[in-house]
Amino acid sequence: MNWTHDALGDDLAAHLRGMTDRRVWVNMQLGPSGSTRPDVYTIPCSFTRFTPLAYECKVSVSDFRADVTKGKYTDYLAYASGVMFACPAGLLKKEDMPKGAGLMVRGEEGWRTLKAPTLAQCPELPRKFWLKLLMDGERRDHEREAYLRDYAVRGLNEREVSAKIRAKFGEAVAAAIDDHHNQTTRRLDSLKYQITTQMAVLEGELKRIDERRREARKSADDQCSKLLTELAALVGMDPDPDKVYVMANRLRDMIALAQEGSTVKRMRELVRNMSYSFKEFGEMESTIQDAAQPSRVAA
Missing domain, CATH: 1.10.287 (Helix Hairpins)
Structure with a gap:
């Protein structure tokens, strides 16, 4: 069976509801806007064994590798004791799993666990x-x-x-109507599958765009923080963003003072050079005058 992302998630949720003692949520954002959203999230119905699990469904190897490379699955550990990847049988192997993550696969006979996740203590949930x-x-x-x-x-x-x-x-008319109904149903199912697949593609693209936007914002924030720290060190102030204009004014004053000091230095060098030149000129004039006087002959 060719699974779509959403169909696989719904099937996994149905399995967990029927075959485990866990409370199940599907595609639920776990925090404020922009926070992590596992495909399936479960909490055990137990007062002593509090081990929430987050499930990430994958229907393509490229999507799995992209998420593992970015470390997206680790965001779930802020709300869960462990992470499980779920996919159609044959798509991924337990050796493909990142450290600590588990794997469930959906075969013709249902779901089975190939690798259990490493469970950690769940953080305090707000x-x-x-x-x-x-x-x-x-x-x-x-x-x-x-x-x-x-x-x-x-x-x-x-x-x-x-x-x-x-x-x-009669049977003939009923069979003809049933056949027409079944054909219509198959066409509708095919159309629904196409729409669902396209929606999954668009949703994945939106997620990637949102991730790139967050990465770009973080990079800009880091660069601004670095420049603020350098500016504060240069003008001798604390790196307080609220005082950036005060820092800028102080830097301008320091530049003006430095330029003024440089001008005075150049004028002093010019005076010294002129004094030295005048001294040399006086010595040369005395030498010329001495050479112009006639020699005295002894009597």
């Missing part, structure tokens, strides 16, 4: 985190349950309608 899980998670649970109920009712209605058509018009 109040806003719990409120977000409670409020958003509750809303999403209601939406999921409503969808499942609607899906079940819709399937039951379709079977009832098919039975009525078969009873009234």
Whole structure:
């Protein structure tokens, strides 16, 4: 089966809800705007074994390698005891996993764990985190349950309608209608798959753009901080961003004073040179005058 990113995440969440004692959230941002958003996040229903896990779903090797290179998965450890990568069977091996990360794979018979994550003590989670899980998670649970109920009712209605058509018009007409319905359903499923795939691609691109924006902002902040520290050291002040204009004014005064001192130095050198030249000129004049007087002959 060709899995899309979202379909794989939903399937993993369904498996964890049915086969583990964990509370499950899907695609839930764990902090304020711009903070980390694991594909699946779980907390065990236990008072003594508090080991939240973050799951990152991958449907391509290139996406996995890009995230590992950037270290994106380590951001989840601010909210979890461990990180699990999840992918279709055969895409990744346990040897591909970065240090401490686990791996689950989805095969034809379901999910299985190839490598367990290394669990660490979970950091203290803030109040806003719990409120977000409670409020958003509750809303999403209601939406999921409503969808499942609607899906079940819709399937039951379709079977009832098919039975009525078969009873009234015969097997041939019912088979023709069922075939047309199935073809339409397949076309709709194909269209949904294309839309979901394109949305996953766009979502990945938006994430990469956001990461590049954060990296560029961090680089600019680091450069500004370095320049501020150098300026403060030059003018003899603390590197306080609120006093950058005071630092700039002091630097201008220092430059003006330095330029003024340089001018005085050049004038002193000029006076010394002129004095030396006048002295040499006087000596030369005396020599010439002495040479111009006639020699005295002794009587």
